[in-house]
Amino acid sequence: MAGLRKMKKYNWKDSNMALFGSDLERQVKKASALGEPAWKEAGTKPGLQIWRIVKFQVTEWPKEDYGKFFNGDSYIILNTYTEGGSADLKYDVHFWIGSESSQDEYGTAAYKTVELDTFLDDKAVQHREVQGFESELFRSYFKSLVTMEGGAETGFRHVEPTKYKTRLLQVFGKGANLTIREVPLNKKSLNSDDVFILDAGTTVWQFNGNNASPFEKARSMEFLQNIEGERAGHAKGEVVDEHSISEAHQFYSYLADEDEEGADEVDIGGEKKLFSVCDASGKTEFKELKTGGITKEDLGSDDVFLFDSCEQIFVWIGKNASPAEKRNGMTYAHNHCMKTNRPFLPIHVVKEGRNYASLDIALSA
Template sequence: MPGLVKMKKYNWKDSNMALFGSDLERQVKKASALGEPAWKDAGTQPGLQIWRIVKFIVTEWPKEDYGKFYSGDSYIILNSYLEGDSMDLKYDVHFWIGSKSSQDEYGTAAYKTVELDTFLDDKAVQHREVEGFETELFRSYFKEIVIMEGGAETGFRHVEPKKYKIRLMQCFGKGAKVAIQEVPLNKCSLNSDDVFILDAGTTCWQYNGNNASPFEKARCMEFLQNLEGERAGHCKGEVIDEHSISEGHEFYKLLEANEAATEFEEVELPSDKKLFCVSDASGKVNFSEVKSGKIEKEDLGSDDVFLFDSCEQIFVWIGKNASPAEKRNGMTYAHVSIVSSERNIYLQYKYNIELMFK
């Protein structure tokens, strides 16, 4: 898998934090949420709903494309469900950030996710997802996750042989949980443990590595069949095996003709765990670091919201007596903290304290 792509630096001075947590800020958010056309039918019945951010606008993502994402875009995903015998819907809302999504797009996705939670009367659990590092909960919504380069405007259904962008996709995973992600278009991307699809528009090859699992092969075969169906007979699929393909095969020739590899910048994770607090005890919402190093459950208090940075993951924990202002702003501060540190890591909101310290 390629390394992480550095995200643009976030300038704290670009954010007006003065009104965070105030009644005015809450009223403005609620009014904005009620006026957002995209939320009209959001969370009205059990099921999955997905939107993509297009030039600051929340646009509905086609249901037939659920599970397919572009690295140049940002998305909002809402899962509405019933639990037990209760008829009250529960919600998980995720915003997914593509590795090449612009700051405008992922900033809008983050803001609109909070707005959607406001629209749902603060009942949603919010999650931040980053391309290639999605949570198990997020992955559970889809039979497969397909991540492609570019934005949705570079769609893959309409096939014009002379204009089509050739793509190499890697199919990988453990057990039945399989993901499909676009990788650099060259032979160096291949390995013996996974399955790959070379999509040349009118012809697609499924390359089975010698050690690829039956789940990966089956999922890629299904993906290949779906491509053929979506392109209405204008795409022919072919399955090839690593041990039997010749060096002169057209599959290799296409890869050798596109040897320009994509470079990625690695981001080093910090080594010290940190605990932050969101509190309005002073009459104004403040965000501050309270401890670093060894963090224990006893360091949390019931009256505030805490951000626990475990270096690999950030948890937003809400004390049972936390004020509405503190609850509303925990996710906002957590997202800004991640962006400013240039790390692509998990963000879990309203999290169970026992799981935080496992």
């Protein structure tokens, strides 16, 4: 739903993507993809696969940590699946950008995502995901989405509890679709509608807000028990309820009074817009075509189109679009986002002939 959203100041906003989509990039991409060790087993069978970018390299992310991401890192996520009893494999490939991920990591994740699609013979739908503004499709892959401060080197497993950095986690969401994210370690982060987990290493508290849902409470308890198990009995869990806990409780001693800094409210409302990427004139041009009242009939086969729904960006690749138009779709979407007050929007690259429910819903809304 459009409206005011909290947006942190992302370090990756001015990332240089000049090479992304260039002739040189396309020429080396297939050879590079075939030589990338990480893609050896990529997309060979249905399921989820996740890699983290480490110093320009694609490294496998442990399966036990699927759904857990650090804001200082960038990741590539591949979902392989089948439909309607067919044996044909289909793919969605996402790159996820942590709010503190470096420009190098962001650029490498973007490049390697396109490379993976090339390795999969251009059969994947490509997606860009930004921390805190992930698409519903991305969230659907995980029982809960956990985001933590720092990079993977800081760790959240196999750490001595007495040396553990105290963290406050918020558990929130609708129904069973929940997110767990790290929030500032202060009292003003708390509210009555959600559950919070205060992880102090040797003791882990579950704070149940007065209006928290049963799903939030149950998932928090499961998460708390997982922490206890990972620390081999060196951490003890305790549940406290907002209505019965006093200000003198040890739980509050870990929380400061300061409010969060660096977060601005951004209005993501506005009118839907349609743009085209066309090189019929001899040079590739990006121009606005239409505002409001956009339907699927506006998406032709001869060009690449960018549909800004205000909440998501869709890049439509027409089947007869030129090679230059096709390879620049993500770049134009990225650059378009950077010129708006909504650089965090999810981006989806959809090829004509491939049904994509989110695009149909956005067009009909």
